[in-house]
Amino acid sequence: MVDSLSPHPAADGDTPAALIVDKDRTVVGLSRSIVDMAVTAQRTGRLFQVVTPSYSRLTYPLELTMTDGLGQWVVREPDGTGFRDGLTGETLRYDRARFVSDPDGGTVAPRTDLPPHAGSVALQLETLHQASEGLQLGASTAAAWRALTGSDPMGWGVAEPVSQPWLPRELTSMARRRAPEPTSMVVVGGEPDRLAVGMLTVDRVSTGVLERLRCTGPAAVAVDQQAIEALVDELGGSARSMLLAVHQHRVDGLRDSVPSMPPLPYGLLLGHRVVAASGVDHALAAPAPRVRLAGQGRRQAVWCRLDGGGSRRPFEVLTAVMAHFGIVAAPGY
Numbered sequence: 382m383v384d385s386l387s388p389h390p391a392a393d394g395d396t397p398a399a400l401i402v403d404k405d406r407t408v409v410g411l412s413r414s415i416v417d418m419a420v421t422a423q424r425t426g427r428l429f430q431v432v433t434p435s436y437s438r439l440t441y442p443l444e445l446t447m448t449d450g451l452g453q454w455v456v457r458e459p460d461g462t463g464f465r466d467g468l469t470g471e472t473l474r475y476d477r478a479r480f481v482s483d484p485d486g487g488t489v490a491p492r493t494d495l496p497p498h499a500g501s502v503a504l505q506l507e508t509l510h511q512a513s514e515g516l517q518l519g520a521s522t523a524a525a526w527r528a529l530t531g532s533d534p535m536g537w538g539v540a541e542p543v544s545q546p547w548l549p550r551e552l553t554s555m556a557r558r559r560a561p562e563p564t565s566m567v568v569v570g571g572e573p574d575r576l577a578v579g580m581l582t583v584d585r586v587s588t589g590v591l592e593r594l595r596c597t598g599p600a601a602v603a604v605d606q607q608a609i610e611a612l613v614d615e616l617g618g619s620a621r622s623m624l625l626a627v628h629q630h631r632v633d634g635l636r637d638s639v640p641s642m643p644p645l646p647y648g649l650l651l652g653h654r655v656v657a658a659s660g661v662d663h664a665l666a667a668p669a670p671r672v673r674l675a676g677q678g679r680r681q682a683v684w685c686r687l688d689g690g691g692s693r694r695p696f697e698v699l700t701a702v703m704a705h706f707g708i709v710a711a712p713g714y
Contacts, residue, residue, distance in 0.1 A: 389421055399428040399479035401455075408635060409433055410541035411442040411567060419451045428453060430480055433467070435459050438635040440541060441578050441597045442567045444468075455480045456638045465489060470640035491640040492630075500629035502529060502598035503644045504579075507621040510590040518556060519549030521616055522568060522581055522594050528612035529598035530571030537568045537581070556583040568596065575599040578634040591621075597634050601627045613650055617675025617682040623650035646687045646695040653680040655706055668701040 391414040394401030400422040402415065409431065422429035429452035431443070439447070439454060447454050447468065454467030464473040464480060472486025508521045523533045536543040537552055545551060547570065556564040563584040571577045579596025598604060609625065616623060626644035630637055649669075653676060656664045661681070665672055669685035676682050685702050687695040703709075 389418055391418055396478045399430050401430045401432060401479070403432045404437065405434060406437060408438050408440065409443060410440040411446060413540040415443065416540045419446055423451055428479055430455050432457060435638050438637050441631065441634045441636065442541060442580050444636045445580050445595060453480065467638040468640070489640050491642050500601060500627050501631045502601050502604050503626045503628045503631070504596050504598060504623070506594040506623045508592045508619055509588060509621045510592065512585070512589050516553070516590060517549050518553045518583060518592055521592060521620060524612060524615050525594060525596065526570050526577055528608045529577045529604055530575045532570060534568050534570035536570065537566045539566060541567055543567050543569055561585040571599065575603055576634055597628065597631050600632070613675045613684045616650065618653065618677060618680035620650060620682065621652040646699045648687055649685045649699060649702060650675065650682055651706060652682045656681050656683050659706060667705050669698055
């Protein structure tokens, strides 16, 4: 059952199949109007499509909105010959209702000539809390920001640009008001040369309250490895999982329209529940180049560095580590 259709004031195309907006800008972000269109499209059972020139770049929050199934990035080719998916490179055509895959077209191949450490850090962090009146969210997010940028987040909001200063009690209050529905928030912070931006999602699950952070940080070369190791130690007793990687086509929190290879995995932290279920010996035997425990007592997590695997690529090491712990799929990033 979907809501009845009515014209959306910010849409450039409004059909029974899709809400379409055309943005001729260098940078396109998750504005309030785009948030509203994405939600409206989902509520009415339609696709949300953002059309841009090939030179446009998406902010990370808008990119996540696209990849989470709420929309599609449609890139207009510079020579005016057609359209393609800005993330996958797939050729598209307009069928008078929406942009669809063109069976007669091809797919733009991803670039493979970039150096391994080009691009920005990509981080996904999940923390599972017991539901309680005294719960305050945001501590793990702030810890991640300090590791990546050297300071706490500066602000948060439901759209870009963010409108609220970083106050964990305020975002906790909003998440509590919206429960049991999930709450998603944009988080930003850092200096211009060490900026991080991400999406924090809070969801009530059967086992408690799940806090999920996905962020893209500074250039990989600007992040101190010791800061990452310290973050692992700080979160070892509380995080459910943390995956770090390097995304070669994200710079300064922006994604270009050149199709890219998947992010290059760097390290995987699996929380104390995984270690308790498998045993410490099994955890330390994970098939990764460097493995260590983090946390104390019964709340010890396992940290697996995925780089430096010799002939094995980081993707292969990640797959082997997941199989070792019986994990069907890695946390997304």
